[in-house]
Amino acid sequence: MSTPPEHSLEIHRTIARQHAQRGELDAAEKSFLSLLDRQPQDVEALTFVADRQSARGEHAAAIQRLRIAVQVQRAEPAVWVQLASAQLAMGDFAAAATNFQCALSLAPRMFVARLQLGIALEQLGQSHEALKAYFMAIESARALGRWLDDATTAPALRHLVKYAVNYVNAGRHDLFRRALDPLRERYGSTELTRVERSLAIYFFEQPANIPDPRQKPKFLYFPDIASQPYYPRKHFPWLETLEAATATVRDELRAVLAEGSLEAFLGNTPAPTGQGMLRSSSDQEPAWDAYFFYRHGERYDEHCARCPQTTALLDALPLVRIRDHAPETLFSVLSPGTHILPHTGVTNTRLVTHLPLIVPPDCAIRVGGVEHVWQEGRCVTFDDTYEHEAWNRSEQTRVVLILDSWHPDLSEVERAAVTDLVEAIGDFNQSCEIPVAPN
Incomplete structure (x- = not known):
């Protein structure tokens, strides 16, 4: 009696998984390819083989398989990420950005995918959107205790995470300083000296040196003004x-x-x-x-x-x-x-x-x-x-x-500057709020 087709598929799948678990990746790939000969839309086989192809630099072939996979499992964010990653490696930054966004619409807190989205957007010349993507990736990771230092960052990501942190620091600093440009041009830099110091403290570029240790502002400290609990x-x-x-x-x-x-x-x-x-x-x-x-x-x-x-x-x-x-x-x-x-x-x-x-x-x-x-x-x-x-x-x-x-x-002038600065910070933070994942 012949083996039913579905049983034959599962035999190939089991053999492929066993090879993969033992680290026999070439053998696992061969078994998954045999499975694909019988079931061309099997997502597990498609993604495994595509991963092996990407590792060899065969990104075009990997992308072809992954396009089939996302059509079969459109609601699976990991497949979209794998496709976008292959497109990023191939230099197709527009397609990569689109597909990272598809993945993030399904799973908004995938911080590595959002980090990769930042790379794609930066390569496309969309510097402000890249800034937001990097910022959101870092905030999402740190909320889970990741990317706080080398010990909480995967070795393969350390260089990129440090780059993103520096990009975010420079980008936000430039964005918020530019919010003060109209007042700076109108009144001169001297009138904004304390505001500039406040911004430097906000970015941890200068110590706050708060004169009264009882005072602990959670957001923005303005230096060189009176500090006391009650005011006459x-x-x-x-x-x-x-x-x-x-x-x-x-x-x-x-x-x-x-x-x-x-x-x-x-x-x-x-x-x-x-x-x-x-x-x-x-x-x-x-x-x-x-x-x-x-x-x-x-x-x-x-x-x-x-x-x-x-x-x-x-x-x-x-x-x-x-x-x-x-x-x-x-x-x-x-x-x-x-x-x-x-x-x-x-x-x-x-x-x-x-x-x-x-x-x-x-x-x-x-x-x-x-x-x-x-x-x-x-x-x-x-x-x-x-x-x-x-x-x-x-x-x-x-x-x-x-x-x-x-x-x-x-x-x-300082009141006007604080108004402009807080609005700029608030606008940026609001634009970077992580959306809720769909049910």
């Missing part, structure tokens, strides 16, 4: 106008609270507890809620319309205004028993002001180790790059109006 009122003449409107603002707040239209400050996920951002001193879940007028620079039109007098007041103040970043203005609502654990802010270029509206007993904020007890209608301004925390140990709700304003030591 004399720097902010507009505080009196804000405080004079306390009763009006509180009336609009009470209407908002009655509607129950708040959202969790920390997002839609359940408030983190334990080692997270919030703790509770009672049996109730901790809650830090918000009613935003602006968040990350985005205006909440419905909320602004609901509180017209508060909005008019805020719109008249010298708030930080940076596209997609600032201002951030809101009613901050801290539920009974809730403790916001110590944390630090992103930059010392801006300061945070609280207008306390509803303050029961046993509520306070601590900034840089210095405790402050809110007083209704009396503003407090602080630098949130100092470690700070807040708590409500009462059985009632605490509410403050929060807003951010420029650090008073920044000149108008």
